[in-house]
Amino acid sequence: MIWHLIAAAFAGLGAAGVGLLLRFISGNRLPRWVVPVFAGLGMLAYQIHYEYSWFDAKREQLPESATVVSTQQEQMLWRPWTYLFPMTTAFDVVDQDSLVRSRIGGESLVEFILYRFEKGYQDRVTHQAYLINCAAREKLPISEENRQPDLSGLQSIDESTSLFQAICPDA
Template structure:
């Protein structure tokens, strides 16, 4: 967080310097307010760039075996540019190397952890362990304390769900 503040301040100073150079080159015909306006635009430009590049930065930091399975965009009234171009505010990923493939009887079952990333003033990562039945696409979260399936939260994934295809198809098919 502090590094973003420092970067925004230096972006503002750099843009203010550009405004000052433009004012000097124009023989002081540009008004004095051009310098603080350039500073504000520089800081705003840095902030917009940081917000829109968050998803790419975080997904590049994941290991090569990680697969992004979903993302959610959002628009905010206090960020008017997001009304035209919504930005990614959260996404979920699964690490293929962290999956455990088992067979319960004749049923193939995959134990995996879904990592849910949310963009806030400090990024939030929530790991949730799941069991996925590959025959009928049933996904059930595991209780953190006991490690037992929470059957009241059982849900069925659709046929083409990215989580299902990532976990239940062999690596060479994905």
Template sequence: MFIELIATVFAGLACAGIAMFLNTITGKRLPKWILPVAAGLGMLGMTISNEYTWFDRTAETLPEGITIAMTVDEQSWGRPWTQLWPYTKRFVAVDTATAQTNENLPDQRLADLYFFGRWSPVNLAAMLFDCTGGRSALLIDGATFATDGTVTDADWQQMPAGDPILKLVCET
């Protein structure tokens, strides 16, 4: 975030410098307000660019075996251009390389999910999926495994048909 702030400030300075150069070569005929407007437009442009390129930059750094399962695009009236071109603000990635199965329960999969957000820290959650039943259980406090591999005290939630996370986990 700090690097993006520095880049935004430098974009403003660069645009103001271009405006100063244009003002000089036109014999100082440009209005005085052109410098702050150019700086503001440069900073706004850099901010917009960072918003739209965040997902691609983050996705490129994911290690092998981590697959993006779902993205969440955002539109905001405070950013009117997003009404035409929404940008990806959040996404969920599944660690398919370390997903586990139990031979006693072949229709269940255990996988780690990573939740990424534009201005949020990455969150990790272990989740159990029932591929046949189309449901999932977040493995947090209270869920324990029996000796045969079944999970006790799991809070199973029905997932919508065609859920991209369930589909990805159950196909791998």
């Protein structure tokens, strides 16, 4: 967080320098308020760039075996530009190397961990183990305490979703 604040301050100083240079080149015909306006615009531009590049930066940090299966984009009142270009604030990832495939009763079962990355004041990563029955297209969460499927969390999963295609490509 401190590095983000320092980078925003330097972006503001750099943009203020551009405003000062423009004022000097114009022979001081530009008003004095141009310098702080450029500083504010520079900090705002840095903040917008940082927020929109968060998803790509996090995705680059993932291992080659990680597959992004869903993204969540939001629009926010205090960021009016997100109504034109929604900002990615969360995404889900499956690590292909950690899939555990098995066959029980002729049906293909895959155990996997779904990681959720959320952007915020401090980025948050949560994970949940699941079991997918590829033939029945059902997903069950696995409880962390006893490693047993939680039948109350049974969900149907559509075969067109990227999660299902990443876990059960042969189904």
